[in-house]
Amino acid sequence: MKTKNLALFASGTGSNALSIIQHFEGNPKVNVAFILCNKTTAPIVERAKSLHQRVILCTNAEVEQPHFLVNLCKENEIDLIILAGFLRKIPTNLILAYPEKIINIHPSLLPKFGGAGMYGAHVHQAVKDANEKETGISIHYVSEEFDTGRIIAQFSVLLNSQDTIVTIQKKVQKLEQIHFARIIEQEIVENGK
Numbered sequence: 033m034k035t036k037n038l039a040l041f042a043s044g045t046g047s048n049a050l051s052i053i054q055h056f057e058g059n060p061k062v063n064v065a066f067i068l069c070n071k072t073t074a075p076i077v078e079r080a081k082s083l084h085q086r087v088i089l090c091t092n093a094e095v096e097q098p099h100f101l102v103n104l105c106k107e108n109e110i111d112l113i114i115l116a117g118f119l120r121k122i123p124t125n126l127i128l129a130y131p132e133k134i135i136n137i138h139p140s141l142l143p144k145f146g147g148a149g150m151y152g153a154h155v156h157q158a159v160k161d162a163n164e165k166e167t168g169i170s171i172h173y174v175s176e177e178f179d180t181g182r183i184i185a186q187f188s189v190l191l192n193s194q195d196t197i198v199t200i201q202k203k204v205q206k207l208e209q210i211h212f213a214r215i216i217e218q219e220i221v222e223n224g225k
């Protein structure tokens with residue numbers, strides 16, 4: 033199998049991006065080509081650099097330019113794009129250039145608590161406000177509408193009335209650390225992505 037080149041897009045802390053980097057370290061079949069980040073002060077920038085990863089910083093205006101992301105990914109021969117807490121909308125032409133080759137992680141059991149404005153703690157707040165008995169993660173392909181692409185895998189965790197936004201977030205992060213990189217590897221190895 034030809035080595036697959038991954039691009040990781042991240043905007044924040046980067047716990048998902050880091051676990052993906054660590055998961056594929058030393059794997060000759062998967063190469064993390066770069067981490068793209070749209071926030072200069074995001075913790076992922078220094079954390080990825082400390083692991084000797086190439087970090088590409090971009091502006092929100094660049095993300096919205098029609099050809100910026102497509103050119104960047106094509107020039108770097110990217111096979112698969114991973115949205116690891118990337119909070120900008122992915123432009124349509126990148127989705128068309130990478131059909132079912134862009135994977136997102138969302139911190140709820142889609143279709144519940146997805147859509148515009150639903151990210152990070154906003155999702156956990158909505159879950160808490162709705163008195164949900166469970167929450168979880170959805171790993172899915174990216175389509176033109178927020179959080180509606182084909183779901184690859186979902187994992188759930190039980191909630192109780194004592195749970196706060198912080199404990200819900202911790203439960204969800206635990207699922208992300210256990211499953212995200214493993215599911216990406218499964219898509220590459222078993223489904224030829």
Ligand code: GAR
Nearest residue numbers: 044045046047048117138139151152
């Ligand atoms: C993660 O919980 C991820 O599921 C979520 O942002 C967090 C990023 O954390 N993504 C979304 O809400 C996308 N709508 P990280 O920067 O530590 O990986």
